[in-house]
Amino acid sequence: MNRALVRLLQKKERELRERDIAYRITGLATRRLGWLADANGLDLSALGAGNIPATQNLKGPANVREWLREARADVLFEATSLDPHTGQPAIDHIRAALETGAQAITANKGPIVHAYEELRSLATAKGRRFLFESTVMDGAPIFSLFRESLPAVHLRGFRGILNSTTNVILSSMEEGLDFEAALRKAQEVGVAETDPSHDIDGWDAAVKVAALVTVLMGVPIRLDEIKREGIGGLSGEVVSAARAAGKPYKLLCRAQRSNEGVAASVRPEQLPLADPLAWVAGTSSVVYFETDIFPGLAITETNPGVETTAYGMLADFIRAVSE
Amino acid sequence: MNRALVRLLQKKERELRERDIAYRITGLATRRLGWLADANGLDLSALGAGNIPATQNLKGPANVREWLREARADVLFEATSLDPHTGQPAIDHIRAALETGAQAITANKGPIVHAYEELRSLATAKGRRFLFESTVMDGAPIFSLFRESLPAVHLRGFRGILNSTTNVILSSMEEGLDFEAALRKAQEVGVAETDPSHDIDGWDAAVKVAALVTVLMGVPIRLDEIKREGIGGLSGEVVSAARAAGKPYKLLCRAQRSNEGVAASVRPEQLPLADPLAWVAGTSSVVYFETDIFPGLAITETNPGVETTAYGMLADFIRAVSE
Numbered sequence: 001m002n003r004a005l006v007r008l009l010q011k012k013e014r015e016l017r018e019r020d021i022a023y024r025i026t027g028l029a030t031r032r033l034g035w036l037a038d039a040n041g042l043d044l045s046a047l048g049a050g051n052i053p054a055t056q057n058l059k060g061p062a063n064v065r066e067w068l069r070e071a072r073a074d075v076l077f078e079a080t081s082l083d084p085h086t087g088q089p090a091i092d093h094i095r096a097a098l099e100t101g102a103q104a105i106t107a108n109k110g111p112i113v114h115a116y117e118e119l120r121s122l123a124t125a126k127g128r129r130f131l132f133e134s135t136v137m138d139g140a141p142i143f144s145l146f147r148e149s150l151p152a153v154h155l156r157g158f159r160g161i162l163n164s165t166t167n168v169i170l171s172s173m174e175e176g177l178d179f180e181a182a183l184r185k186a187q188e189v190g191v192a193e194t195d196p197s198h199d200i201d202g203w204d205a206a207v208k209v210a211a212l213v214t215v216l217m218g219v220p221i222r223l224d225e226i227k228r229e230g231i232g233g234l235s236g237e238v239v240s241a242a243r244a245a246g247k248p249y250k251l252l253c254r255a256q257r258s259n260e261g262v263a264a265s266v267r268p269e270q271l272p273l274a275d276p277l278a279w280v281a282g283t284s285s286v287v288y289f290e291t292d293i294f295p296g297l298a299i300t301e302t303n304p305g306v307e308t309t310a311y312g313m314l315a316d317f318i319r320a321v322s323e
Numbered sequence: 324m325n326r327a328l329v330r331l332l333q334k335k336e337r338e339l340r341e342r343d344i345a346y347r348i349t350g351l352a353t354r355r356l357g358w359l360a361d362a363n364g365l366d367l368s369a370l371g372a373g374n375i376p377a378t379q380n381l382k383g384p385a386n387v388r389e390w391l392r393e394a395r396a397d398v399l400f401e402a403t404s405l406d407p408h409t410g411q412p413a414i415d416h417i418r419a420a421l422e423t424g425a426q427a428i429t430a431n432k433g434p435i436v437h438a439y440e441e442l443r444s445l446a447t448a449k450g451r452r453f454l455f456e457s458t459v460m461d462g463a464p465i466f467s468l469f470r471e472s473l474p475a476v477h478l479r480g481f482r483g484i485l486n487s488t489t490n491v492i493l494s495s496m497e498e499g500l501d502f503e504a505a506l507r508k509a510q511e512v513g514v515a516e517t518d519p520s521h522d523i524d525g526w527d528a529a530v531k532v533a534a535l536v537t538v539l540m541g542v543p544i545r546l547d548e549i550k551r552e553g554i555g556g557l558s559g560e561v562v563s564a565a566r567a568a569g570k571p572y573k574l575l576c577r578a579q580r581s582n583e584g585v586a587a588s589v590r591p592e593q594l595p596l597a598d599p600l601a602w603v604a605g606t607s608s609v610v611y612f613e614t615d616i617f618p619g620l621a622i623t624e625t626n627p628g629v630e631t632t633a634y635g636m637l638a639d640f641i642r643a644v645s646e
Contacts (some may be wrong), residue, residue, distance in 0.1 A: 015475035140620060141472035148471040149464035151641040152338035153634075276623065279599050284619075293634045295626045296607075297463060300599065302619030311476075313617045318474045 002030070002079055004310035006044060006308045021321055027071030034058070037070035054162060064096045073097065075320060077313055078106035084203045084223065094130065098122045103320035105313050109135035112211040113223065129318035129323075136162060138287050139312025140301040144319070146216050152292045154214050157256035160287030161280050162208045164230050164304075165192045165199035166251040171281045174243040178236035191283060201230035202251065202266040209253045210266050212287075217255065219262045220237030229267035246273050250280070253287075276300075325353070325402055327633035329367060335637060344644055350394030357381070360393035387419045396420065398643060400636055401429035407526045407546065410437030421445045421453065426643035428636050432458035435534040436546065452646075454639035459485060459531045460608045462635025463624040467642070469539050476614045478539050480579035483610030484603050485531045487627075488515045488522035489554050489574040494604045495564040501559035514606060524553035525574065525589040532576045532587050535610075540578065542585045552590035569596050573603070576610075 006241060008022065009016070016023070024041040035058040042056060058067060058299035068076065080090050087110030094111055097104040098119065111119060112132055123130035136142050141169045146153070161167055168191045172182035183200070186192035198204045213221045231251055242249050247270040255264040271278040276298070280286045284302040291297060301308070332339070332346065339346070347364040359365060365379060391399065399420035403413050410433030417434055420427040421442065434442060435455055443634040446453035459465050469478070484490055491514045495505035501587060506523070509515035521527045529549045536544045554574055565572050570593040578587040594601040599621070603609045607625040614620060624631070 013375070013473045019474075140617065141468060144472040145468065149467040149638070151342075151638050152335045211425060223606065273596075275601060276599055276602050279597060279602065288623075289626075293630055294463065294624060295628065298621070298623040300611075300619070300621035300623065301617060302611075302621070304617065307616055315472070315474055 002028075002077070002308045005077060005079075005313050008310045008314050008319075011117055013148045016318070019318065019322060021318065023075075023317075027067060027073055027098075029064075029067060032066040035067045036178055039069055039072040040069065064093050064248070065100060068096060068100050068102060073100070075103045075105065075315075075317060078104065078108055079313075080108055082108055082110050082198065082204065082207065084110060084113075084207045087111045091115045091119070094119055095122065098126050098128050098130065101126060101128065103129050103131070103317075105129075105131050105316040105320060107132070107134035107309060107313060109207050109211045112214055113207055116214050117220065120269050129316075129320040131320060132211075133316050134309050134312030135211055135302050137299065138285065138304045138308040139310065139315065140299055140304075140308070141286075141315070142212070142217060142287065142299060144315065145299065150291070153293050155257075155290065156290045157254070157262075158212060158287050158289045160253045160276065161250055161277055161285050162253050162287065163202075164283040164285060165196060166202075167280070167285070168192070168282050169200075170231065170234075170239055170249055170251065170294060171235070173236045173239035174248065176236065176240060179232070179234065182236070200232050202228045205251060209255055209266060212262055213255050213262050217257060217262055217263055219257075221262055221264060225264070227265035227267065231268050234268055242270055247271065248273075248278050250277055252277070296323040325351075325400070327629045328400060328636050330401075331630055331633045331637050332640075339641070342641065342645060344641065346398075350390060350396055352387075352390060358390045358624065360390055362393065362395040367582030372415035381594070387416050388423060391419060391423050391425060396423070396425045398426040398428065398640060399426065400640075401431055401434075402636075403431055405431055405433050405521065405527065405530065407433060407436075407521060407530045409488075410434045414438045414442070417442055417453065421449050421451050424451065425519060426451050426640075427453045428453050428639040428643060429453075430632060430636060431455075432530050432534045432536050435537055436530055439447065439537050440543065452639075452643040454643060455534075456639050457632050458534055458611065460622065460624050461627045461631040462633065462638065463608075463622055463627075463631070465535070465610065465622060466538060467638065468622065472503060473614070475615050479613045479615065480577070480578075481535060481610050481612045483576045484600055484608050485574055485610065486522055486525075486528040486574055487606040487608060489525075489528070489610070490603070490639075491515070491605050492523075493554065493557075493562055493572055493574065496557070496559045496562035497571065499559065499563055502555070502557065506561070520632050525551045528574060528576050528589040530580055532589060536578050536585050536587055537612060540585055542578060542580075544585055548587070550588035550590065557591055565593055570594065571596075571601050573600055574631050575600070 007312040026039050027037040029035045036056045038056045047184050078090050078093045090108040091111045094104040133143050168186045202238045206228045210221050239249050249268045252269040286300040288298040349362050350360040352358045359379045361379045401413050401416045413431040413432045417427040444452045456466050491509045529551045531533040533544050562572050572591045575592040576589050609623040612619040
């Protein structure tokens with residue numbers, strides 16, 4: 001995804017220039033390359049060829065702060081993998097960025113669930129932004145929609161399909177594959193990860209629900225407060241029969257405000273065909289918002305590419321440096 | 324709708340106060356009440372009871388400028404009815420507002436089609452905003468979505484269902500009513516106007532298409548460049564048979580960029596059930612955007628109320644006075 005972000009930054013150079021935005025990539029940290037930093041700018045094409053000047057390789061800095069300082073980072077793009085139970089190491093990275101005065105942009109939703117209030121307050125105190133548009137529905141505008149385009153609107157609840165791996169698997173099972181074959185197919189096309197349990201068991205979707213509830217409904221919710229059931233218990237026969245009967249299964253995400261707070265769930269549900277969610281197939285995703293003004297306002301994203309997630313980070317970058 | 328706006332302004336008083344926004348209604352112009360203005364504020368409850376102080380009634384001012392001056396207007400909410408062929412008198416009202424230094428907010432889409440560049444340039448020159456979120460899909464965020472939440476994205480085209488009167492009529496025809504009965508029913512529930520020809524003949528939808536193309540695609544398009552066909556030629560039998568056969572009719576709006584510019588149309592089309600637009604019924608509306616980043620990004624609004632259109636003006640008001 002970071003490669004996609006670099007490509008997108010290059011592709012959108014003219015649009016950035018029109019907004020008086022210039023950038024230099026001064027740091028890069030990956031499992032393969034290690035911690036690289038050069039405040040004068042890294043030569044990405046040289047890096048691609050494996051030519052890394054010794055001066056740029058920090059050889060495992062004591063901590064992420066050292067790396068941020070060496071890079072003199074104004075903006076951190078954080079894109080580590082999700083640990084749904086701790087939000088780490090993303091939280092430490094974002095905290096370090098904000099504390100050293102950099103804008104923090106993340107595609108990792110763990111920090112929102114495990115440290116939203118802390119990181120938001122820290123960003124405010126430092127006069128920096130903590131932005132995370134890529135965490136839900138790739139880069140489709142969800143958080144920015146409410147923040148920027150729906151002033152004074154109150155969110156009462158939502159229903160959505162937010163995990164593409166399970167949606168792809170269910171779509172394949174409707175076409176006749178059993179669960180194992182559908183999973184293998186999803187892995188082959190690069191949708192499912194080698195360890196797909198986060199998706200299959202509903203963890204990924206639950207973390208997204210928690211992020212939406214926390215940020216958009218203003219109610220911090222713990223993962224163990226979300227009723228969660230994955231799709232591992234569904235057989236190919238049951239799934240294809242349900243579609244044939246006009247009541248297809250979807251891994252449905254729900255949240256609803258009540259006097260007692262917010263009730264939320266992630267679980268397979270059968271939907272009638274008249275429900276627009278029944279038709280959201282494959283890697284597409286959707287969320288229907290119920291607000292005090294709009295009985296139903298939905299954002300649907302069909303067939304996103306790798307650029308879509310990168311775009312969420314690019315849009316956050318433009319926001320962060322335009323103010 | 325203006326009554327709905329006043330109610331919404333009152334309902335959202337706390338949210339406005341939290342944003343340090345205070346307001347006073349100093350002018351009101353309607354066919355029934357005439358031109359009323361009082362820079363110290365009008366007493367709306369007295370107006371409702373028909374008690375209008377003589378000093379506030381301008382008895383037909385020489386022009387809208389005189390009224391704006393008497394009211395010392397900082398913001399104009401323009402909500403006259405659409406004249407698809409001229410955009411008047413809304414254009415004159417908006418021009419007058421901007422020229423006298425007021426923010427201009429309109430729910431009338433005519434001015435976008437007939438005077439967008441002029442009014443936008445005028446607003447920029449005067450340091451004021453010309454905003455029109457209520458003109459397409461009631462108050463659902465469309466223009467603000469692209470302006471504020473999708474930086475650096477290029478719109479290639481869109482498909483949508485944007486006229487609720489025809490969509491309600493088609494839904495009734497699918498249930499067995501003939502065209503005339505379906506139209507009467509739509510008029511009885513207040514969806515269709517007494518003269519429904521603007522809707523039936525596709526003018527309303529065509530003006531919305533022109534507004535989206537002009538503003539979001541950056542290509543001014545005249546109404547006579549949009550292929551337009553209404554639903555008047557469809558019988559109840561044909562429409563209900565099409566739904567029964569799984570290929571329902573919708574009054575579909577389309578625009579697509581090409582090397583030659585933008586091709587756009589409004590006409591009844593049969594859609595397969597797998598097309599999410601086939602399921603958008605009654606007063607609901609939808610638009611699917613195709614952009615360079617998102618192959619498909621859709622906004623759907625289901626069952627809007629009268630508050631929804633008023634909300635678009637409220638959101639524009641918050642934008643205009645927050646900067």
